[in-house]
Amino acid sequence: MSQQPFLLLGNPGAASLERLPLLPFEEFRELLLHAVRDRGMRVSAFFAWEARGGRRLVAALSDDTAGRVCLTSAPAPERYACLTREAAAFHWFERELHEETGIVPEGHPWLKPIRFCSGRDGEEPAVTDYFRLHGHAAHEVAVGPVHAGVIEPGHFRFQCLGEDVHTLEISLGYQHRGVERMLVGGPSKRTPFVMETIAGDSSAAYAGAYCGLLEALDEDAGVSPRDAQIRLLAWELERIANHIGDLGALAGDVAFLQTAAFCGRIRGDFLNLTAAICGNRFGRGLVTPGGVGWKVDEMLADRLLRALDTNAADLSHALELMFEAPSVLDRLENTGTVTDGQARDIGLVGVAARACGLRRDVRVTHPYGPYGALSLSPATVRTGDVFARATVRRLELTASLELARGALRQLAGDELSKAAGRAPRVCRPSTIAVSLAEAWRGEVCQVAITDGQGRFERLKVVDPSFHNWFGLALALRNGQISDFPICNKSFNLSYCGHDL
Amino acid sequence: MLKALLARMRQGYRTKPFPYEPPQMPERFAGLPELAAGCAEGCAACADACPTEAIRRAADGSPELDLGRCLFCRRCERACASGHVAFTRQHDLAAFTREGLVRRPGMGYSHVLQPDDGIRRLIGRSLKIRQVSAGGCAACELDVNVLNTLAWDMGRFGIQMVASPRHADCILVTGPVSRNMLLALRKTWDAVPRPGFVIACGTCAISGGIYAGSPQVCDGVTDILKPDLYVPGCPPHPAVLLEALIRFMGRRLRND
Numbered sequence: 001m002s003q004q005p006f007l008l009l010g011n012p013g014a015a016s017l018e019r020l021p022l023l024p025f026e027e028f029r030e031l032l033l034h035a036v037r038d039r040g041m042r043v044s045a046f047f048a049w050e051a052r053g054g055r056r057l058v059a060a061l062s063d064d065t066a067g068r069v070c071l072t073s074a075p076a077p078e079r080y081a082c083l084t085r086e087a088a089a090f091h092w093f094e095r096e097l098h099e100e101t102g103i104v105p106e107g108h109p110w111l112k113p114i115r116f117c118s119g120r121d122g123e124e125p126a127v128t129d130y131f132r133l134h135g136h137a138a139h140e141v142a143v144g145p146v147h148a149g150v151i152e153p154g155h156f157r158f159q160c161l162g163e164d165v166h167t168l169e170i171s172l173g174y175q176h177r178g179v180e181r182m183l184v185g186g187p188s189k190r191t192p193f194v195m196e197t198i199a200g201d202s203s204a205a206y207a208g209a210y211c212g213l214l215e216a217l218d219e220d221a222g223v224s225p226r227d228a229q230i231r232l233l234a235w236e237l238e239r240i241a242n243h244i245g246d247l248g249a250l251a252g253d254v255a256f257l258q259t260a261a262f263c264g265r266i267r268g269d270f271l272n273l274t275a276a277i278c279g280n281r282f283g284r285g286l287v288t289p290g291g292v293g294w295k296v297d298e299m300l301a302d303r304l305l306r307a308l309d310t311n312a313a314d315l316s317h318a319l320e321l322m323f324e325a326p327s328v329l330d331r332l333e334n335t336g337t338v339t340d341g342q343a344r345d346i347g348l349v350g351v352a353a354r355a356c357g358l359r360r361d362v363r364v365t366h367p368y369g370p371y372g373a374l375s376l377s378p379a380t381v382r383t384g385d386v387f388a389r390a391t392v393r394r395l396e397l398t399a400s401l402e403l404a405r406g407a408l409r410q411l412a413g414d415e416l417s418k419a420a421g422r423a424p425r426v427c428r429p430s431t432i433a434v435s436l437a438e439a440w441r442g443e444v445c446q447v448a449i450t451d452g453q454g455r456f457e458r459l460k461v462v463d464p465s466f467h468n469w470f471g472l473a474l475a476l477r478n479g480q481i482s483d484f485p486i487c488n489k490s491f492n493l494s495y496c497g498h499d500l
Numbered sequence: 501m502l503k504a505l506l507a508r509m510r511q512g513y514r515t516k517p518f519p520y521e522p523p524q525m526p527e528r529f530a531g532l533p534e535l536a537a538g539c540a541e542g543c544a545a546c547a548d549a550c551p552t553e554a555i556r557r558a559a560d561g562s563p564e565l566d567l568g569r570c571l572f573c574r575r576c577e578r579a580c581a582s583g584h585v586a587f588t589r590q591h592d593l594a595a596f597t598r599e600g601l602v603r604r605p606g607m608g609y610s611h612v613l614q615p616d617d618g619i620r621r622l623i624g625r626s627l628k629i630r631q632v633s634a635g636g637c638a639a640c641e642l643d644v645n646v647l648n649t650l651a652w653d654m655g656r657f658g659i660q661m662v663a664s665p666r667h668a669d670c671i672l673v674t675g676p677v678s679r680n681m682l683l684a685l686r687k688t689w690d691a692v693p694r695p696g697f698v699i700a701c702g703t704c705a706i707s708g709g710i711y712a713g714s715p716q717v718c719d720g721v722t723d724i725l726k727p728d729l730y731v732p733g734c735p736p737h738p739a740v741l742l743e744a745l746i747r748f749m750g751r752r753l754r755n756d
Contacts, residue, residue, distance in 0.1 A: 116680060117716060125680040145684045148663035150631045150645045152638060153681055174680045177635050178716035190551045193571060193710040200637025200735070245642075258504060264649035265514050268738075272526065279528030282639045284734065285573055294528065317507045324503070496637050499678075 005031050006061075006070035007432075011366035012212035013069065014433035017449065021072045022056070028074030029083065035061050035070065036087040042360070043347055044069065044436065044445040046093040047460045048076055048101045055101070058460075060434055060447050064365040069434045071447075076101070082108040089347030092466060115173035115499055126155035126171040133159040133166055141481060145174045152495035158481055168476040168484075170469050175499035183459040187214065187427065196284055199463055199497030201242055204234040204274075205439030207287035209446045212368055212435030214289045217450065218424035223369065225416045227291035232370040233407040234274065234286045236400040239440040241270040243393040243400070244315060246492050250390055251322050253485045254331045262318035269311045273304055290423025301411035308408065312401050319394055332387035336475035336487035339384055348471045350442015350464045351396070352491055354380045355388035362438035374403070389490040427454040439464060441494065463497030515653050519746055519753045523739035525589045530572040531740075532590035537562035537605040539584055549579035552703075552710060558604070567593060567601040567732040568706040568722075594731045594744030598722060601706070601730055611743075613750050619728075620750030622695070623669050626658040627749055629699070630668035630692065634685050635717055636675030639735040640702040644672065646738045659745055665689070670697035670728070674735075676704040676717040677724060689725055699748070700727040701741065703734045710734075 005027070007019050023031065035041040045060040055076040060069055082105030083090040092114060094105040099113040116125040126145070133140075139160055145153035153174040159166045182194055195210040196203040208231060215221040223231070248263025271281040278286040278294045285293040296304070322328050338348070343356035353360040361378035363371045379395035381388040410416050433448045442464030451457040472491045476484060516523070525531065539561060546555045546563060554569035555576045563584055565576070577585045584605075592611055595601045614620050633641050647654040648661065662668050665688045677685060689696070700721050703709040708719030721727060731744045746753060 124683060145681065146632060146665075146688050150633075150641050150661055152633045152636065152641060153684065174678060174684065175633075175635050175675070176678055176680050176716055177676060177711045178714040181716075182711070182714055189549070189575075190710060193551050193573070197637040197639070197710060197734075200639030201642060203639070258507065261650050262507070262511055264646075265511075265651045268646060268649060268651055275526040275529065277528070279526050279530050280572075280734075281643065281737065282735065284571075314511060317510055321504060321507050494638065496635070499680075 006072050008068045008070055009434055011067070011069060011362070011368050012216040012433065012435035014216040014428065014431050017430045017432055020058075020432050023072060023074045025074045025077050025080065028057070028072060029080065031072065032059055032061070032083060033086050036089055040064070041070065042349070043089045043093060044443065045447050045460050045462050046090060046097070047447075048097055048103065049073075049449060049458045057097075058447070060445065062366065062436065064360065067366050069366070069436065071432065071434065076103060079104040079106055081106055084108050088345045091346065092470060113173065115176045117173060117176045117178070125173040128171065130157050130169050131159060131167055133161070137161050154495050156484075158476075158484075160481060163480050163482075165476045165479050165481055168473045170473055172469070172495060172498055175496040177496075177500070179500040180459060180461060183461075184456055186456045186459070192288065198461060198500065199439070199465075199494040200282060201494070202238065202439040202441065202444070202497070204238045204283040204287050205437045205444055207283075208235060208369070209435045209437035209444045211287060211289045212437065213433050213446055213448050214424040214427065216433045216435065217427040217431060217448065220422055221290055221424035222422045223291055224419050224421035226411065226418065227421050228370040229407040229410050229416065230277070230292045230294075230296050231287050233296070233404055233411070234277070234283050234292070236404040236407070237270055237274045238283060239400045240397060240404065241267050241274070242440040243397050244270060246489060247319060247322065247390060247393055249489045249492070250332070250386070250486060251328065253489055254328055256322055256325060256328050259318050259322040262314065266311055266315050266318060269307075269314075273307060273311075276300070276304060291421040296411050298412050298414065301408050305405065305408040305412055308401070308404060315397070319397075323394065329387065331486065332390055333383075333385060335386045335483050336479060336490060337383070337385040338471055338475050340382070342474055343384065343471065346470050346474070347467050349467045350438070351389055351392050351440075352468050352471050353442065354378050355392045356384040357382040360443070362436045362443050366436050368435075368437065370407075386486050386490040429454040441465060441492070442468065461500060463494055463500075465493035465495075465498045468493050469498060514651055516651055518739060519742060521754060522756060523591055525591055525737070525739065527589075529589050529591075529737065530574055530587040532593055532609060533565055533570075533577075533585055533587045533603055535563045535565060535603055535605045536584040539563060540582065545579040545581065546576035546585055549575040551575065552707075552712065555585070562605050565603045566707075567603060568598060568730060569703065569709070569712070570732060571703060571710060571734040591737060591739045592743055593733065593736070593740050594729060594747065596729060598706075598730060601732060611747060611752075611756065613747055613752060619697075623697075624750050627745065628660050628662045628667055628669045629672050630662055630665045630670070630688060631672045631674070632685055632688050634673055634675040634681035634705075634721070635678030635711070636702070636704065640674035640704070643735045643738050644674070644701065644741065647742055652738050652742060654742060654745070657746055657749070657751065665691035666693065668692050668696070670699055672699040672701050673705045673721040673725070673727075674701050676708040676711040676714075676719060677721050678717050682718060682724075685721070685724070697729070698725045698727040699729045699731065701731045702736055703732050706730050706732060
């Protein structure tokens with residue numbers, strides 16, 4: 001057994017299970033608290049694993065400075081003094097842990113199910129106690145699961161004093177499909193399709209993270225330089241399309257209909273670029289283990305490059321209109337503010353974190369695949385409000401368009417080596433692997449543990465929304481109910497990614 | 501103001517000529533599959549490759565593909581050494597019955613219009629839809645929303661998404677119907693005035709798709725509410741869905 005408290009892995013990375021530290025629980029607890037509170041590490045995953053020698057708790061912390069993922073474990077106690085009170089970033093993870101295993105993190109301030117997936121008789125999602133305000137001026141507004149628009153289901157409870165929102169509580173779980181259970185025993189012919197639909201608007205990113213896992217689990221696997229560029233193109237096109245959709249939706253919610261209408265169409269134009277590569281607007285089947293499912297030859301790359309430039313010009317006009325309109329800015333600024341302290345405490349990731357000035361972008365801190373050769377820096381804004389989240393998206397659009405152009409220029413030229421990649425064939429048995437990817441919302445984390453035959457014994461998936469839903473609840477505090485739509489759009493979190 | 505007008509001029513009129521003209525599908529789009537009989541004895545390469553048991557060898561030995569289970573991933577097409585499975589770019593995939601989604605060799609295809617005069621009279625000019633996402637991965641939901649954009653503009657045909665089920669003629673269900681959404685789905689359906697219609701949008705809603713068999717889902721809406729329209733795809737391309745809705749209303753917009 002290793003003497004080190006952490007097993008340090010790159011991204012993606014894998015190591016024999018023998019190298020995963022197994023610490024006494026108290027030591028494990030102190031180590032995690034110290035790492036998160038004092039060393040600024042992020043909780044990427046924290047979960048229970050039914051190991052042969054008995055149930056264990058496993059933690060995967062991200063060290064953004066060193067670009068490493070730090071793994072450690074301890075025997076799982078039936079009860080323990082919760083981590084949440086000392087490090088709030090564990091808040092949602094401990095609720096999940098309690099719901100799935102019955103382990104009790106004692107002293108947890110709000111130990112309720114997050115998905116309502118126990119299958120216990122009479123359990124219905126969102127039927128539970130809520131934080132309540134009392135008094136004659138207090139009232140409660142309940143919204144969902146079926147919302148007014150075409151959107152996934154979730155339940156929101158506002159406790160209000162007049163128009164002011166005192167607290168918002170978010171209750172999810174309606175989209176629970178049993179993803180992690182389905183992944184056990186894989187990889188199978190179904191696994192890639194489940195991965196691509198964990199959050200169907202982030203298919204390329206999820207497929208990328210999954211490929212990272214498989215490629216780390218087979219040392220002989222490798223991706224050809226051309227395929228690596230096609231992957232980068234897929235990931236950045238996904239980011240571009242979704243960011244445009246979000247900015248358009250924000251414009252629509254503040255009744256700035258011009259940009260809403262333009263962006264709705266331009267988002268489709270970018271989805272159609274992805275469809276030109278793989279036939280599917282959501283990039284299904286494009287990023288595959290060992291490479292890509294579809295080739296992009298010089299002619300196609302050239303065509304895509306020209307289409308990209310046309311779309312980019314349309315986009316820049318549409319966004320200029322929005323960001324120069326005082327009526328829009330007035331509505332977005334100082335609405336739904338999350339402070340950088342709050343963001344750090346609760347462990348926000350992705351766009352929402354960068355809008356609070358945090359340099360959290362896995363492409364930069366834990367570069368994987370083609371990102372390793374690029375010098376990127378995270379797009380950050382400090383104000384933490386809806387405007388900041390919109391601006392981060394606008395900045396990232398510019399950067400992602402440049403990345404996509406770069407990939408297409410290389411694909412259109414003939415400098416890239418035509419060497420073929422090598423698809424992963426087997427998964428190393430008794431191994432733990434971790435893979436992070438920066439989806440358009442933020443960090444996707446996958447941790448795989450294989451059994452003696454090289455099959456997935458546990459596959460933990462953490463969607464960026466898992467970290468960020470509580471951020472939306474904080475953004476609404478002391479705001480108005482009427483701020484909810486734009487706050488919600490500015491986060492635009494995934495229900496299915498959270499619910500798994 | 502001047503800038504706004506200039507931007508408007510620059511962006512121009514962008515509503516697609518579809519459905520008055522056939523759609524421009526992506527070159528690599530996987531649409532209606534064509535199957536051929538005469539498979540080699542004992543070969544099940546297509547079925548072995550399929551992640552959702554959508555394709556199989558029928559009793560007479562020829563391939564049979566259920567679009568209601570198909571993810572359009574082309575695994576079967578790639579696995580078949582004799583080219584007996586080929587995905588065309590034909591976008592007209594929807595059917596009014598579950599059985600109508602099963603493809604066999606030699607099947608032609610025509611744009612079938614709503615056969616029921618009663619339904620046509622009811623919704624031929626106006627179709628109000630309440631969408632219910634029940635375990636959907638957001639892809640179906642997003643591509644339903646896209647029909648509202650000016651590029652597709654389904655409002656031209658009297659099709660509108662409404663907030664309240666009480667204002668709706670039909671519900672459009674996406675996702676494999678998670679157990680946790682079953683109650684909300686039933687309540688929404690109960691609130692739709694009769695006669696109401698049910699549209700199953702996407703392979704998950706029809707059969708559970710890739711999630712079929714998971715104990716946390718109900719394998720689609722088919723056995724729960726008996727849909728009146730089935731729109732396969734993972735997710736259905738907007739052209740597939742818009743064509744399906746217009747045929748469901750009983751409207752013919754072009755000759756092909």
